[in-house]
Amino acid sequence: MTSLTAESVAPKALLVPRSLVRLCSSAQRGLWGLRLGRLYGIGIGLSYGALLLLGPASLGTSTKLWARALGVASWVAGVGALSLARDLTTRDATQGITGLSRLRGFGERQLEHARVVAGALRLSTTVLTPGLMLALATLLRFRTLHGTVVALALALASVPYAVLVGTSLSALGRACSGWLPGRGRLLLLALVLGPWLLGAGLDLPVPNLPNLFGWLLRHLAKGLS
Numbered sequence: 001m002t003s004l005t006a007e008s009v010a011p012k013a014l015l016v017p018r019s020l021v022r023l024c025s026s027a028q029r030g031l032w033g034l035r036l037g038r039l040y041g042i043g044i045g046l047s048y049g050a051l052l053l054l055g056p057a058s059l060g061t062s063t064k065l066w067a068r069a070l071g072v073a074s075w076v077a078g079v080g081a082l083s084l085a086r087d088l089t090t091r092d093a094t095q096g097i098t099g100l101s102r103l104r105g106f107g108e109r110q111l112e113h114a115r116v117v118a119g120a121l122r123l124s125t126t127v128l129t130p131g132l133m134l135a136l137a138t139l140l141r142f143r144t145l146h147g148t149v150v151a152l153a154l155a156l157a158s159v160p161y162a163v164l165v166g167t168s169l170s171a172l173g174r175a176c177s178g179w180l181p182g183r184g185r186l187l188l189l190a191l192v193l194g195p196w197l198l199g200a201g202l203d204l205p206v207p208n209l210p211n212l213f214g215w216l217l218r219h220l221a222k223g224l225s
Contacts, residue, residue, distance in 0.1 A: 020106055021118050028119060037123065041073055059146065064221055065134060077124075077165055083173075088115055092111070098111065127162035128158055131162060135152070172192075195207060
């Protein structure tokens with residue numbers, strides 16, 4: 001369900017052929033960051049879902065746990081983005097992905113766009129999975145009309161947030177790989193963690209991506225509770 005939801009949005013938005021996205025997605029399955037991200041996403045959903053089912057019965061608490069689960073999953077997606085920031089161009093050429101895409105009539109520009117979309121699908125799934133699992137746990141815990149409405153709202157809110165995180169991190173990871181070949185992961189860490197650590201250390205409102213995602217989650221949780 002999660003992959004179908006993301007696949008129905010991202011390829012159309014970037015006008016990338018689905019066959020090329022599937023080819024890149026298959027090639028990215030071996031990236032350790034993306035593989036761990038999927039496992040951790042399920043683990044986050046299970047652990048926070050258990051807290052929701054066994055903890056205090058409150059819809060407000062449920063939305064807070066949902067926001068925290070997606071916040072942790074966003075950090076995990078950031079780890080997955082490190083794998084996308086590596087030199088995938090050389091890797092795809094070695095594995096024959098580049099040659100196969102050329103046989104199908106696609107150029108390097110289209111292939112790079114497909115890498116971004118394929119990465120966004122996987123990172124979005126990492127975030128979307130616990131969001132849907134928390135929505136399901138809310139539905140099971142509160143078998144009332146209000147509880148059902150909140151659970152549905154949590155599920156619906158999880159989709160655009162997951163797409164935003166996955167697309168942003170995938171695009172940034174691939175951009176870092178192009179801006180600093182061979183050191184893309186280091187550049188990604190500097191761009192994401194640098195401002196965040198600077199703001200935390202100086203106790204100043206330095207704009208950064210983690211705080212932006214956290215701010216969005218807090219406002220979503222407040223509006224849904």
